[in-house]
Amino acid sequence: MNDSEKLELVCAQAWQPVVDEPLGDWRLRWAGGFTGRANSALAVGNPGRSVAVALKAVCDFAHDRGIPPVVQVIQDSGTEREVAAAGWREWTKHAAGYQVSVLVGPLPAGPAQDAEVLDEPTPAWWELAADNPSPGTAERHVLSTGKVGYGVVDVDGVTAGAVRGAIVDGWLHVSRLAVRPEFRRRGLASALMFALAGWGRAHGAERWVLQVAVGNEGALKLYSALGCTEHHRYRYWGPGASACEDPQS
Numbered sequence: 001m002n003d004s005e006k007l008e009l010v011c012a013q014a015w016q017p018v019v020d021e022p023l024g025d026w027r028l029r030w031a032g033g034f035t036g037r038a039n040s041a042l043a044v045g046n047p048g049r050s051v052a053v054a055l056k057a058v059c060d061f062a063h064d065r066g067i068p069p070v071v072q073v074i075q076d077s078g079t080e081r082e083v084a085a086a087g088w089r090e091w092t093k094h095a096a097g098y099q100v101s102v103l104v105g106p107l108p109a110g111p112a113q114d115a116e117v118l119d120e121p122t123p124a125w126w127e128l129a130a131d132n133p134s135p136g137t138a139e140r141h142v143l144s145t146g147k148v149g150y151g152v153v154d155v156d157g158v159t160a161g162a163v164r165g166a167i168v169d170g171w172l173h174v175s176r177l178a179v180r181p182e183f184r185r186r187g188l189a190s191a192l193m194f195a196l197a198g199w200g201r202a203h204g205a206e207r208w209v210l211q212v213a214v215g216n217e218g219a220l221k222l223y224s225a226l227g228c229t230e231h232h233r234y235r236y237w238g239p240g241a242s243a244c245e246d247p248q249s
Contacts (some may be wrong), residue, residue: 024048097213157188
């Protein structure tokens with residue numbers, strides 16, 4: 001595998017679905033519809049069969065679990081070209097953005113203000129990170145599996161911001177950064193990131209990796225200021241007309 005494929009596997013390990021079945025090197029994933037990453041097939045490496053046959057298995061897996069058949073593919077890779085040749089199309093329906101930039105950088109040092117990283121999530125953390133103070137089984141599994149830290153920052157007794165970090169093979173995977181609208185433009189996002197970076201170093205991480213939709217200009221600007229650069233991009237692809245027979249239709 002090349003470096004981009006290896007890094008995708010690190011990210012996948014940091015974001016574990018409820019169901020994760022191998023298809024050669026590919027991964028078939030399901031998490032009750034919670035996030036695109038956890039409900040798509042990760043198409044990196046060799047699926048152990050032709051890409052066309054592998055995509056049929058992706059369709060069958062998705063239909064059996066009631067989710068749209070979608071593959072996550074490294075942009076401009078040979079696999080992406082084969083997926084396109086099989087009649088699949090860019091999955092522009094993905095709500096968070098179908099094209100994603102994977103950023104990497106060294107863990108910086110900086111003022112964490114009152115931000116801290118907890119060993120267990122609070123209801124307020126869940127509210128910000130998962131849009132639900134009482135998350136379901138799938139959300140809990142995806143967001144709390146592995147070596148995870150739960151970053152929070154409180155202002156005047158209110159949890160104003162949250163972020164998630166997960167340690168995998170010396171990498172700190174960062175996700176779910178959120179600041180309440182009324183507390184924005186106070187440097188809280190940077191404070192959360194600095195706190196999380198310190199937590200990552202304390203747990204053996206040397207660099208961090210983030211997956212950010214290319215249209216999220218505010219996040220990309222923040223992460224660039226923290227020393228992150230683009231490593232590669234990936235896109236979501238779904239079947240075009242007649243490319244994926246639905247046995248339920």
